[in-house]
Amino acid sequence: MIYDENKREIKLDRELSELDKLVIEFTGILEKHVEYVIISGYVSILLGRSRITEDIDIFIKEMSFEQFSELYQEFEEKGFWCINAEKPESVYDYLKTCKAVRFARKGTSMPNFEIGFPKREIDSETFGDFINVILKGVKLKISSLERHIAFKKYYLETDKDIEDSLHIEEIFKGKVDYEKVNKLRKSIEIIKRDEENGKEKY
Amino acid sequence: MEKKNIKEVEEEKRRLLDSQEFCRNKKEKIGKTPAKLTHPEKREFMKPGKTNREDRINFVKFWANYVRTHSDKEWSRQQNVLIDSQIEHAHNLVRKTVDS
Numbered sequence: 001m002i003y004d005e006n007k008r009e010i011k012l013d014r015e016l017s018e019l020d021k022l023v024i025e026f027t028g029i030l031e032k033h034v035e036y037v038i039i040s041g042y043v044s045i046l047l048g049r050s051r052i053t054e055d056i057d058i059f060i061k062e063m064s065f066e067q068f069s070e071l072y073q074e075f076e077e078k079g080f081w082c083i084n085a086e087k088p089e090s091v092y093d094y095l096k097t098c099k100a101v102r103f104a105r106k107g108t109s110m111p112n113f114e115i116g117f118p119k120r121e122i123d124s125e126t127f128g129d130f131i132n133v134i135l136k137g138v139k140l141k142i143s144s145l146e147r148h149i150a151f152k153k154y155y156l157e158t159d160k161d162i163e164d165s166l167h168i169e170e171i172f173k174g175k176v177d178y179e180k181v182n183k184l185r186k187s188i189e190i191i192k193r194d195e196e197n198g199k200e201k202y
Numbered sequence: 203m204e205k206k207n208i209k210e211v212e213e214e215k216r217r218l219l220d221s222q223e224f225c226r227n228k229k230e231k232i233g234k235t236p237a238k239l240t241h242p243e244k245r246e247f248m249k250p251g252k253t254n255r256e257d258r259i260n261f262v263k264f265w266a267n268y269v270r271t272h273s274d275k276e277w278s279r280q281q282n283v284l285i286d287s288q289i290e291h292a293h294n295l296v297r298k299t300v301d302s
Contacts, residue, residue: 001269001274007235012274013273013274013275014274014275014277014281015248015274015275015279015282016276016278016282017285017286017289018280018282018283018285018286019282019285019286019289019292045281045285046278047269048265048269048278048281049262049265050262050265050268050280050281050284051284052284052285053286067249106295107296107300108292111261111288111289112290112294139283159255159258162257163259163262166259166262166263166266167262167265167266170262170266170270171264171266171269171270172268
């Protein structure tokens, strides 16, 4: 695994799991229609964490219904279905009302891809703060290591998330920008305070 | 003491040199000296935790160290056993549901 901070790129020579193959296929469809960034658990798994997951979380940039319909059609043609609703109008409505929707291989519900529009400013910033992972000649966009660590450690905070964060911190010792992590931590603390006060709830 | 023939000595020397080269490469790639891995046959041990939580954290560190000090192919082969078995299990569940 070679991480080039300046190029914001990780070169990975891992053998592909069935999950990796599915992610490559799904994001290959996504990127033809919309910008995306993979966030959360799969980022740690892709980079070696020894655990499994039932979903892959992905932010997509906000898009019009027409654009979404084209994406939806291609998902259907390529053998994926949405497990939240049948009609693209209903799926899009969910997305517009800040709800994530899940796609899986037709006939299955797991593993699935949870895609959503960014809800908060800090989520939108992910599109300007990602890393390309080069894997078998394919490019996968994942959130930056600092963003990944900050969200896992200070927002999600479950044992699993803290362990996901620790894995990344251990793998990239000396390469993580902790000033950036702390800056993100401050923004996260504001969000959490607002959520506790009922100002913001997702 | 058992005497080693020249071939065995050469083989051992080559393995040692390979491992040193590997460690050097890893240091350049990740920017950190890998933990005490100077010989391919030298095992690393995980410190057991006093609690379940501590034990899990120790394992995360132990595995992360393995990932840092071994080739991508080597660690991913082990990781894939875990991931692929879950996907296989999910597919079996779907098959059973369809059959019944």
